[in-house]
Amino acid sequence: MTEEQTIDHHLRQALAHLETALNQSVAAVMNDQALKKEIGKKWEMFLGDFFGYVREKGKQHRINLLGWISFPRLR
Structure with a gap:
C-alpha cells in the first residue's frame, strides 16, 4: 500500500x-434535549483539539496545513 493509499x-x-x-449525537439529543449542551461541548472540544493539532503540526514543520484546503469548495 502506498503512502497516499494509507x-x-x-x-x-x-x-x-x-x-x-x-449520528449518535443527534439521536441522543432527539431523545433528551437536556443533553444538547453536554454533547455540544464534546464536539467543541473535539474540533478545538483537532484544529489545535493541525496548527501545532503546521508550526512544527513551518507549513500551513489549512492552506492546502480550498474552503469555498467545501460543500
Whole structure:
C-alpha cells in the first residue's frame, strides 16, 4: 500500500467514525434535549483539539496545513 493509499484509508476510517459519532449525537439529543449542551461541548472540544493539532503540526514543520484546503469548495 502506498503512502497516499494509507492516507486515504485513514481519512475514510476517520470519516466513518465521525459519521457514527454525529449520528449518535443527534439521536441522543432527539431523545433528551437536556443533553444538547453536554454533547455540544464534546464536539467543541473535539474540533478545538483537532484544529489545535493541525496548527501545532503546521508550526512544527513551518507549513500551513489549512492552506492546502480550498474552503469555498467545501460543500
